[in-house]
Amino acid sequence: MAMSEKFDSLEEHLEKFVENIRQLGIIVSDFQPSSQAGLNQKLNFMVTGLQDIDKCRQQLHDISVPLEVFEYIDQGRNPQLYTKECLERALAKNEQVKGKIDTMKKFKSLLIQELTKVFPEDMAKYKAIRGEDPPP
Amino acid sequence: RGQWEHGGAGRAGQAGKMENFSALFGGAEQPPPAAAAALGFGPAKAAGAGAAPPPAASAAASAAPPAPGEGKAAAAGPFYLLRELPGSTELTGSTNLITHYNLEHAYNKFCGKKVKEKLSNFLPDLPGMIDLPGSHDNSSLRSLIEKPPICGSSFTPLTGTMLTGFRLHAGPLPEQCRLMHIQPPKKKNKHKHKQSRTQDPVPPETPSDSDHKKKKKKKEEDPERKRKKKEKKKKKNRHSPEHPGVGSSQASSSSSLR
Numbered sequence: 001m002a003m004s005e006k007f008d009s010l011e012e013h014l015e016k017f018v019e020n021i022r023q024l025g026i027i028v029s030d031f032q033p034s035s036q037a038g039l040n041q042k043l044n045f046m047v048t049g050l051q052d053i054d055k056c057r058q059q060l061h062d063i064s065v066p067l068e069v070f071e072y073i074d075q076g077r078n079p080q081l082y083t084k085e086c087l088e089r090a091l092a093k094n095e096q097v098k099g100k101i102d103t104m105k106k107f108k109s110l111l112i113q114e115l116t117k118v119f120p121e122d123m124a125k126y127k128a129i130r131g132e133d134p135p136p
Numbered sequence: 137r138g139q140w141e142h143g144g145a146g147r148a149g150q151a152g153k154m155e156n157f158s159a160l161f162g163g164a165e166q167p168p169p170a171a172a173a174a175l176g177f178g179p180a181k182a183a184g185a186g187a188a189p190p191p192a193a194s195a196a197a198s199a200a201p202p203a204p205g206e207g208k209a210a211a212a213g214p215f216y217l218l219r220e221l222p223g224s225t226e227l228t229g230s231t232n233l234i235t236h237y238n239l240e241h242a243y244n245k246f247c248g249k250k251v252k253e254k255l256s257n258f259l260p261d262l263p264g265m266i267d268l269p270g271s272h273d274n275s276s277l278r279s280l281i282e283k284p285p286i287c288g289s290s291f292t293p294l295t296g297t298m299l300t301g302f303r304l305h306a307g308p309l310p311e312q313c314r315l316m317h318i319q320p321p322k323k324k325n326k327h328k329h330k331q332s333r334t335q336d337p338v339p340p341e342t343p344s345d346s347d348h349k350k351k352k353k354k355k356e357e358d359p360e361r362k363r364k365k366k367e368k369k370k371k372k373n374r375h376s377p378e379h380p381g382v383g384s385s386q387a388s389s390s391s392s393l394r
Contacts, residue, residue: 015261022263029313031304040299050291070277074270075153080174084246090233091243097229130221 010056017049 024042027035072079116123222228229237234243252258254267270276294302 017272017342020261025263028304029304029310030308033306036217036303039302039304040294043299043302044293047291047293054291067278067281069279073255074276074278076255076267078252078255080246080251080258083242084251087234087243087247094229094233101228101230106373122214128213 006056006059010053010060013049013052013056016054017046020045020049 020042024039024046024104027039027042031039066082069082072082112123112126227233234240256267259266270279357380
């Protein structure tokens with residue numbers, strides 16, 4: 001089963017479950033004796049709904065959710081903000097590391113350049129072993 | 137550094153310099169100076185107050201046989217502890233990792249435009265006041281993980297006798313309980329949607345779709361809504377309410393009343 005199908009199935013069951021609960025809430029909010037049969041039906045739908053959701057568990061055992069996402073949901077915040085912040089943090093860190101790597105490359109190049117002036121023979125040997133470094 | 141400063145003078149100094157130079161490029165595998173001396177690669181510091189080794193020591197250094205595991209160093213001429221450079225294929229921070237993992241679409245989707253702050257924007261169809269913190273009504277997901285409910289491993293349908301426990305009294309719920317089903321922030325959000333729509337000529341894909349549907353639904357249900365309102369008023373006046381929404385269609389229409 002494709003990844004999206006797995007989620008679609010769970011989503012569908014969750015939506016049905018939520019809708020059933022909502023209808024149950026409406027029945028209960030202004031209860032009439034004649035509504036008892038409908039209420040009983042809804043209660044059993046709730047049980048079957050939970051059974052259906054539980055069945056989805058088998059298909060989704062390989063899915064892991066970061067705990068931080070729950071923090072967002074618990075605070076009533078959009079969990080997409082977590083994804084957004086993760087991506088932004090990843091990019092910022094990526095840029096920072098790239099900056100460090102580039103600086104180190106420049107430093108190496110300058111060091112080799114300066115060492116070549118002082119130790120031309122040794123540096124020639126060094127370059128023979130290492131090969132010419134590409135410019136940073 | 138002291139050795140570097142000293143070393144510019146003579147041949148002996150040169151050897152000392154080379155030692156440090158190699159160590160500079162050696163990286164993490166450098167042995168401590170004492171260990172290097174023991175292996176015969178470098179002069180012992182006790183040889184002199186200065187860092188520059190005597191010529192004899194440097195000669196010993198060049199003549200010393202390579203220690204076990206130093207075969208590579210021997211091949212590297214005067215340089216020892218020379219590590220191999222990391223392969224160019226190795227993935228590092230110098231590459232754009234977002235592009236590397238094909239996440240540009242996700243990046244543009246989430247970072248290109250403003251993501252709405254509230255949970256109700258993410259789950260617009262979910263009833264209830266979901267924007268409130270979960271700690272308020274003890275409905276947080278974290279509490280579900282930290283204190284999982286004590287229950288059986290399977291769900292069994294309710295039998296007739298069990299269902300007798302769900303016999304309710306006729307009549308409406310008290311006001312404070314009814315509030316649970318009312319979603320005042322949603323109305324505000326709808327206005328906000330409208331505002332943002334006027335500001336942004338190109339709205340995001342998914343929300344615009346749902347908005348469109350909502351709008352359509354609203355239009356379709358408008359006359360029906362008025363009719364239902366009238367009916368409800370009549371119901372209240374008569375004190376003889378009909379059977380509330382058991383069917384899905386009835387329920388959904390009553391939801392629009394809220």
